[in-house]
Amino acid sequence: MARLSLPTTARLSPSLRVDPANNTVIKTLNRLSRSSLLSLVLDWLDERNQYLCPPLLRRPEAPDEDDEDDFYPPAESLEELRGLYESMQARKGGRREVVDRILEGDWRYGLSLYQLAMADLQYLYDHPGSLKWTAYRIQQLKTPAHEDDAEGPERTDKESLTVPRFHPSTFLQNLQAEVLPDVKAHYNFDRPKDMPLLLLRIFIIDSPYNTDLAVSTRHRGRPGSNGSSKSPTTSFDASRTIYIAFPDASPHIYISKSATGGAASSAGAAGEAKSLRALIVEGIPKALSRPRERYTLKGTNLTTKNISTMLAVKGAGRTNAAGGGWSIYAGTGTSDLKTDSPLQTLLPTPPLSDASNTDTDKPDTDSRKRRRPTSDPTDVEDEKQAKQARLAAQARFGNSAKVDDGKGIERLDVLIEDPFPTDVANFSDEDESEVQDRAALLSRNSSKGRRSTLNLSTMLDNQENVDDNRAGRSGERDRKGWAPQVRVSFHGSHVFAGIRQLVEAGIIDGEKMPGWMTGEEGVTIGAVRNGRIKGFKGSGL
Known part of the structure; x- marks a missing residue:
């Protein structure tokens, strides 16, 4: 009688072995460097990981003739195998040598899901900018006072400072209940050495089984002349990987963009990855919630590939809401905690203040004696x-936005909604008609072409005040005049450091520059209204 298989929501065991000939396994190992790969193998050979990463060892009763034709004969003990890989660390060589030794020698019967997770995390630590992260804020929902209120839309408690308690095993049990039964997931927690956060790797494959059938190799026929050509395929062809970062003592979480594990990605795979990510975003607050204590996730409009920037802007440190020139009050050193606190009676002297100008404007008699008189007044x-530009940059940016600080943001998108500044008294009828014609042309062209990453202003509105804000803005535009659709986009390895350099060079006026150009709002996408940017209320406080 055939065995009956039923869909289950159980997660995949970390000890399940994947065929070493699988393309995903080969790709995962080949993208690591030789040194990282050898360090990873030594971690696999640790005594604590032998239950999940056991290598192939020679049996004591096995005859010696069995190893004569083996290109990679099995070692007799773990100590011998560790010495072999340590000797490979001491000498030079190629990565191909280590990969072949792993796949065709010591782990020829397959690598476990735990080993693949360790290799994936190792690549993330070697290349911190390989993933794009989005920050979300955890907010508590209001408890309905009456039964009639429970049927209406959920409302967030903006005055609550409650942060949910996080227990890894309980969180995984609750999150697994939100995963569909036709997909299976493997979870792996890890804590980076140099970052105050906990990383959760979620590896999902399309399979109704949570046994070896989920990762086993099967054959499918390719269309050909005789139809007999077959190629091995597994559920890894449609696998997706998502990372969730839980920073310590912070009401925020960071979710990475879903990565497809298959060799080729199509539009359908991209749509599935997006829907999977949406499912995870919906399931996280449910997994964190408890009876009479419900939570939800709110977007913060902050997206970057630099996770160190996430920790600085949406973490638990003092720089969380002190960007730009306010960073002088958010020192991270031990001495800064005592001297740069706003609670101290003696505050640090901001640049361009009366005291700082007095100190900088004092004549230096020694330098004046050594300096040669300049004949050209233009110099x-x-x-x-140039000195005023440097002081203005120091005043507007403080200790932030430096090229070598490691907290760069790659992109900043801003939508300007303020009306166009015009002088009504000196505005002729011809100019007015020309402006109206341009406005009509822009409105016709706005619906054509590729959709911008910046949506209209309703994208950033609170759901409760959408109608009121629309009516108020339309009436205000009618009174103030024409408001062109201007989108400003900054690109680079460190956007705000580049803006600071432009201020120091005198290209941008540091005194008239708006505050959102200094990064003090902590957002990467927003809309400017009345000179102020709106992107989840700036820092989210």
């Missing part, structure tokens, strides 16, 4: 303007 004026 003196240029030097003075």
